[in-house]
Amino acid sequence: MAATKGSAPNRHFAAARRAVTGLVLLVAGILAWQWLLGHPEHNPWAPLDLDDPPGWATRAKFARLKNDVAECRAVLARSAVAFTALPPTGEGACARPDRTRLGDYPLAPDTPPVTCPVAVALEIWRSDSVAPAAKAILGSELRRIEHLGAFSCRRMYGGKDGPWSEHATANAIDIAGFVLADGRRISVLRDWKGEGKEAQFLRAVRDGACASFATVLSPEYNAAHADHLHLDQDTRWSGVCR
Secondary structure (H helix, E strand, O other): OOOOOOOHHHHHHHHHHHHHHHHHHHHHHHHHHHHHHHOHHHOOOOOOOOOOOOOOOHHHHHHHHOOOHHHHHHHHHHOOOOEEEEOOEOOHHHOEOOEEEEOOOOEEOOOOOEOHHHHHHHHHHHHHHHHHHHHHHHOOOEEEEEEEEOOOOOEHHHOOOOOEOHHHHOOEEEEEEEEEOOOOEEEHHHHOOOOOHHHHHHHHHHHHHOOOOOEEEOOOOOHHHOOOEEEEOOHHHOOEEO
């Protein structure tokens, strides 16, 4: 008599198929985990290390640092990035509980304390975007990154009311230009417009900043940013890149 639906042969076949499927999934899971262990940049459970290349999990790891100063500074230490943790200062809207100063970073005229997430983003931006773009587009090594300041206890655009600026807590920095090893100075104000290599470089580093900063504003945003790139870690506007 032929086997009918639900008969013993069919049940045995279904059970065997489930067992084979389970075994395949188990093997695939083991192989995937082993692959993740060898690629920490894609592993959401691996600690962030700035020496790792950007990966699928990098942006999520950045986001977690924005509310965890201790872990953020642990990332800098783990990545052998020199920094100094300064004591808190200020009060009210301009209180700065997180003051992290990079110790070996080519900022000029000085290296101001910023929030740790900004410090981490600056390091990644320099190594993954600015330095490579200077070499590839302009044919020279990067020497300095010129800024207009980080901390300023004020509201946005200097108004008497309205939202407080990210500069009020040094959670932002304004970049005005770049100096190369061959002596050339690339200015946001002078060189942004046009199709030359300097303009290409500035757009490349603007786009590169969007990979690690929450907000990036350039001369394309409005006239108030005609002479600088505004970089901040304000999670309320995460994803703004103009």
